[in-house]
Amino acid sequence: MDQRVSFVTLAVTDLERTRAFYVDGLGWEPELDVPGEVLMVPVGERLVLSLWDRAAFEAEVGEPALSGPGVVPMTLAHNVAHPREVDAVLELARRAGAAVGEAVVREWGGYTGYFADPDGFRWEVAWNPGPIGLRVVPETVIDATPGE
Template sequence: MEQRISFVTLAVADLAASTRFYAGGLGWRPELEVPGEVVMFAAGERLVLSLWDRAAFEAETGGPTTRGPGLVPVVLSHNVETPALVDAVLRLAADAGAQVGGARDREWGGYSGYFADPDGLRWEVAWNPGPIGLRVVPGTDTTPRA
């Protein structure tokens, strides 16, 4: 098996609200929409973010979803080229209705902050000046390929 992820699939409580947040608020363009079921966005060269209506997700995967108190133990990250862009993306998310935690300098040498989408799923917006951080930002990859 190749070492890569092709889709990130999120089961959402209100597909229309999540679509408005990602498409209308954050400005992402849907690649595929099946009303009431799923919306898919190209999230990278070979990566798709898939938002599934929770009931359709459960039918597709064959099992119920569970939610309890606290945070979902998953964070999606969006790395950018500069600390100023971290602040700009967090403002965009706030304008789209996200709950936003302020950005700050991190002990690992970067700068990041978090926002939550309509289902409370957390996104980190980060500037990471190290090699692995640069590898995921278009146009800054300095990692030699084998």
């Protein structure tokens, strides 16, 4: 089996609110938009974010094991090439209505912050000047300083 992820699917409680956040607020372009059912957005060369109405998701896949309050034990990450882009993306998310935390310099040398989409899914916005950061964003500036 090839090492590959083709789709990341999130079951959402209000697809219209989710569409407003991602499409209208963040400016993402859907590739497939079936009102009341699913919104699919290309997010990488061969990767699609599928935002699926929760009732339709549960009908096909089953009820999620984690249905209570709190944070889903996963994150999605959006890596950027420069620390100032972390702040810019977090501000865009804030304007789109997201709950946003402040970005901080991490002990491993990067600069990251988080926002929550309308269903509480956490997105990390990260500048990672290390080898794995360069793997996902080859044009990463490795000698930048957060706040510049």
